Amino acid sequence: MTRVKYSRTGSATGRTGSRYWRSKSDYLGVVPFSLFVGLFLLYPTLNVVTGAFRNQKNELSTEMLFQLFHSDITRRTFMNTVEISVKTALIGAILGGLFAWALATGRTSGFFYRFSVALSSVLALFGGIMLAFAFLATFGFNGLVTTFAIKYLPNTFFAEPAWLYEMNGMVVVYTFFQIPLMVLVFLPTIENLRPQWREASDSLGGNALEYWMRIGIPVLTPSFVGAALLLFVNSFSAFATAYALTNLSNFLIPLSIGSALSNEIGGANPTEAKALALYMIIVVIIVMTLYALLRRRVSKWEQTR
Amino acid sequence: MKLTKFAKVSIVAVISFALAVPTMGGASAKAHKFATAQNASQAGGMSGLIKGCKAEGVLNTIALPHYWADYGSMLAGFKKLYGVKIDEANPEASSQDEIDAANINKGTNRSPDVFDIGLAVAVKYKGTGTFAPYKSKLWKYIENSASGDGEYTPNYSGTMTIGYAGSLGTITKVDDLLEPRFKGKIALNGDPLGSSAGINGFYMINKAVGGTFDDISKGIAFFKKLKDVGNFINVNPTEATIASGQTPVVIDNGYVQAGVQKKFAAAGVSWKLFTPALVGSTYNSAVSAWAPNPACARLWMEYTLGEAGANVWAIGGAVPTLWTWLLKTRRASKEGIASAGTTRISAARATGAQTLAARAILKTAWPAAVGS
Numbered sequence: 059m060t061r062v063k064y065s066r067t068g069s070a071t072g073r074t075g076s077r078y079w080r081s082k083s084d085y086l087g088v089v090p091f092s093l094f095v096g097l098f099l100l101y102p103t104l105n106v107v108t109g110a111f112r113n114q115k116n117e118l119s120t121e122m123l124f125q126l127f128h129s130d131i132t133r134r135t136f137m138n139t140v141e142i143s144v145k146t147a148l149i150g151a152i153l154g155g156l157f158a159w160a161l162a163t164g165r166t167s168g169f170f171y172r173f174s175v176a177l178s179s180v181l182a183l184f185g186g187i188m189l190a191f192a193f194l195a196t197f198g199f200n201g202l203v204t205t206f207a208i209k210y211l212p213n214t215f216f217a218e219p220a221w222l223y224e225m226n227g228m229v230v231v232y233t234f235f236q237i238p239l240m241v242l243v244f245l246p247t248i249e250n251l252r253p254q255w256r257e258a259s260d261s262l263g264g265n266a267l268e269y270w271m272r273i274g275i276p277v278l279t280p281s282f283v284g285a286a287l288l289l290f291v292n293s294f295s296a297f298a299t300a301y302a303l304t305n306l307s308n309f310l311i312p313l314s315i316g317s318a319l320s321n322e323i324g325g326a327n328p329t330e331a332k333a334l335a336l337y338m339i340i341v342v343i344i345v346m347t348l349y350a351l352l353r354r355r356v357s358k359w360e361q362t363r
Numbered sequence: 364m365k366l367t368k369f370a371k372v373s374i375v376a377v378i379s380f381a382l383a384v385p386t387m388g389g390a391s392a393k394a395h396k397f398a399t400a401q402n403a404s405q406a407g408g409m410s411g412l413i414k415g416c417k418a419e420g421v422l423n424t425i426a427l428p429h430y431w432a433d434y435g436s437m438l439a440g441f442k443k444l445y446g447v448k449i450d451e452a453n454p455e456a457s458s459q460d461e462i463d464a465a466n467i468n469k470g471t472n473r474s475p476d477v478f479d480i481g482l483a484v485a486v487k488y489k490g491t492g493t494f495a496p497y498k499s500k501l502w503k504y505i506e507n508s509a510s511g512d513g514e515y516t517p518n519y520s521g522t523m524t525i526g527y528a529g530s531l532g533t534i535t536k537v538d539d540l541l542e543p544r545f546k547g548k549i550a551l552n553g554d555p556l557g558s559s560a561g562i563n564g565f566y567m568i569n570k571a572v573g574g575t576f577d578d579i580s581k582g583i584a585f586f587k588k589l590k591d592v593g594n595f596i597n598v599n600p601t602e603a604t605i606a607s608g609q610t611p612v613v614i615d616n617g618y619v620q621a622g623v624q625k626k627f628a629a630a631g632v633s634w635k636l637f638t639p640a641l642v643g644s645t646y647n648s649a650v651s652a653w654a655p656n657p658a659c660a661r662l663w664m665e666y667t668l669g670e671a672g673a674n675v676w677a678i679g680g681a682v683p684t685l686w687t688w689l690l691k692t693r694r695a696s697k698e699g700i701a702s703a704g705t706t707r708i709s710a711a712r713a714t715g716a717q718t719l720a721a722r723a724i725l726k727t728a729w730p731a732a733v734g735s
Contacts, residue, residue: 131727194609199547199596201609219547223597305554305561305597308730317557320457322481323718325557 103339109332122333131308136337139311142225143293146232150293151286153233154240161241162248175245178238185235186298193231194303197222223304231299236289243288247281284352287345294341311338397657401513402498406661409500413445415658421448422659425464425475426456430602430626432519432618433679440675441666447659457558458484462493465651476660478515478649481559483715485515485647494649497661499668504688506708507645515649516668519618519681522643522710523560523567526620528611529633537571537585537639545612546593550600552615555725562721563644564614566713571639576717579724587732595733621680621702643710645684670694677703682710 113119126132161174196203199219207216221227251274259269297312307317311334318331397415400406406415416422422441429435438449452464452473458480468474478494488494496513499505507517527534531544540549553561569575569582589595600610605623613620620636627634648667654660666672673683677699689695690705713721 131730191603194598194604195607198598198609200611220593302599305551305599306730306734307554307557308726309734317554319463320459321557322457322459322559323483323557323562323722325719325722326459326484326487 106332106335106339109329110336112329114327114329122329123336126330126333126337132314132334135308135311135314138225138309139294140341142228142232142310143290145229146236146293147286147289149229149233150236150240150289151244151282154237154289155244155282155285157237158241158244158248162245162251166249174241178241181238182235182242184238185296187302189231189234190299190302193222193227193234197227228300228303231303232293232296235299236293239292240285240289243285244281247278247285251277280352280355284349287349287352291342291345294345295338397661398495398654400657400661401496402502403500403661403665406658409665412658412662412665416445416447416656416662419447419656419659421450422656422663423450423452423472423474423476423654424663425452426454426458426461426479427451428454430619430622431616431679432521432676432681433622436679437667437672437675440671441663444666444671445662462488465493465653469653472655474651474653474655476651476654476656477663478647478651479518480515480647480649482645482647483559483718485649486715489514492652495652495654495657495660497650497664499664501669501685501688504685505668506684506687515647516664517645517684518648518668519673519676519683520643520645520710520712521616521618521681522638522641522707523563524615524617524620524636524638526605526613526615526623526634526636528608529635531611533635534637537568540589540594540612541592542594543592547596548610549589549595549612550598550604550610550614551595552600552613552619555729556722559644560616560619562718562725563616563642563713565725566721567638567640567642568614570642570711576711576713576721579721583725583728583732586729590733597733617707618676618680641707641710643682643707643712645712674699682707 110123111118111120113121157174161171164171193201195201197216197219198204201219203216204219207214211217215221222230255273255277256269259273264272295312297316300310300313301316304313307313315331315334315338318325318327318334320326397406397412403409403412406412424438427434427438429438438451441447442449450473452475453460456464458478461475461478461480462484465475465478494514497516498513499516502513502516505516511517525534525540531548534540539545551561551564552558553564555561555565565579565582565586566576568585569579572581572585574581586595596610598604598610600613600615602623604610605613606626617636617638620634624634624636648664650657650660650664667676668685670685670689673685673689674696676683677686677695680702682703683689686695686703687708690700
């Protein structure tokens with residue numbers, strides 16, 4: 059008898075129906091998202107991973123993976139890619155972190171703050187052909203600054219723009235979108251530093267150095283490193299900017315993949331592209347695992363604030 | 364936001380439907396006789412083709428940049444003559460991308476109808492059921508077509524050239540490129556390891572400094588010198604970099620540079636061409652075996668591989684494979700002769716095997732010579 063009475067009471071939201079399906083129907087809203095992720099992320103990834111273990115005749119084989127692993131060219135390309143990613147992640151994280159700190163300690167309701175945050179959101183996505191062209195037109199061999207420098211500052215590096223087309227030039231170009239991304243990712247963390255901590259430190263007799271060494275830096279480090287890892291991955295997989303800046307497909311792994319896919323002179327080799335992509339996925343998985351572990355630490359204190 | 368169950372279900376239904384729609388718009392069932400026609404008479408003659416194409420109403424093309432061998436005029440001419448729409452996909456795609464796009468979109472009405480592909484890709488997919496054999500009416504007059512079975516037809520060839528800003532003076536020999544006035548100014552259109560313009564540009568320089576298709580060491584040495592004196596840059600020249608003066612010296616296809624020259628002349632700027640050695644490559648037309656618009660695809664073949672198309676390509680700076688016949692029968696247009704000339708037909712071409720061998724060497728030698 060009690061059971062019948064219970065079922066008529068209905069739920070607090072006034073909805074009726076099976077209790078089992080009521081809770082499950084909430085998941086329906088996620089279906090489009092899972093479909094999207096499945097179709098455009100998981101399926102292609104699976105395709106790449108399985109494809110990497112085949113040879114040109116589509117038979118199961120680890121030939122291509124071995125061949126690339128032992129190829130000096132591929133190794134150098136991989137080291138180039140890692141080098142540019144590490145450099146731009148470090149430079150981006152440090153400069154972007156400092157900028158975020160400057161923003162957070164300033165007037166957060168001011169025009170400059172809002173302007174900078176908005177600008178960062180735009181510039182973080184300002185990669186690819188446009189960015190490369192902007193740099194070519196400014197610092198390239200026949201760029202605006204270069205033409206000016208050749209006339210008035212002939213002995214500076216502005217007048218010798220060969221650097222733009224080399225590793226360090228590409229690092230400079232990449233940091234252009236890395237710094238704004240760092241600001242976006244790191245700003246919330248800095249803003250979560252509570253002033254009470256500083257006050258507590260001060261009232262216990264600590265000076266600024268002690269505050270930063272014992273409270274500020276330890277608290278910020280996990281987020282900082284996490285953000286730097288994110289920047290690493292961002293640069294690791296960047297394609298369009300490098301593609302516009304250089305013709306050398308052996309320079310970076312994403313360029314090699316592009317060349318293996320759309321080769322016009324008989325060098326097209328989807329298996330090679332997939333095997334290279336698999337190696338990239340492995341690097342990204344390692345980095346993202348580190349990132350997830352760090353986030354867990356960060357979340358601990360971010361949630362308790 | 365709280366949604367009722369009904370709302371949730373309908374959102375899901377709408378989104379899944381929206382995702383499914385592109386795959387549902389399958390190939391039209393109309394006009395199946397065109398899909399197997401191997402020449403105009405099997406399709407009911409030219410009038411049958413025109414009627415069939417008008418009923419289809421659209422032609423899907425891919426990888427036809429408007430500045431390339433004057434494809435802009437080619438497309439406009441076809442649209443005007445037959446009153447059908449042209450759906451142009453990814454103009455900057457490579458030959459391999461064209462086939463990939465057809466495979467990915469197989470069975471939909473977005474799949475490309477016709478291809479314009481390099482020889483390596485054409486040979487690679489011959490006999491795989493990718494191309495529908497088709498011989499245009501003037502097929503027997505087309506240079507080098509006799510050996511083929513119509514799966515693909517050589518359509519035009521381009522000789523490589525060096526295009527450069529007139530303000531830099533004049534280039535009379537390849538060694539001029541080493542002069543300080545060209546510091547940081549010389550670019551090759553594409554990576555020789557992957558782009559056909561890149562490898563052919565390399566071949567041209569190689570030939571000019573005494574190399575052959577089988578011996579590319581001289582070309583590599585020259586590019587190394589060019590890089591060492593700081594004149595060669597690894598930038599991919601595009602319309603934008605050329606127009607803005609970022610790449611004032613470009614080693615590129617003649618039929619692209621002819622367009623640049625025309626455009627610059629219209630703006631009153633001098634753009635000169637210098638061809639140190641005659642090296643070329645021939646492109647090929649082919650019809651997709653699963654062309655969603657089979658009649659338009661075949662009409663496009665008749666149009667481009669006929670007199671009208673050949674003259675457009677010639678004006679665009681390419682040498683149509685019909686050119687020898689057009690010259691002989693005095694059908695070549697004046698503007699075509701002015702632009703394509705009567706001598707460039709004999710440009711040297713590398714075989715697929717030579718290019719594969721060259722690529723294997725360049726794979727290590729090229730980054731070593733010009734890499735940063």
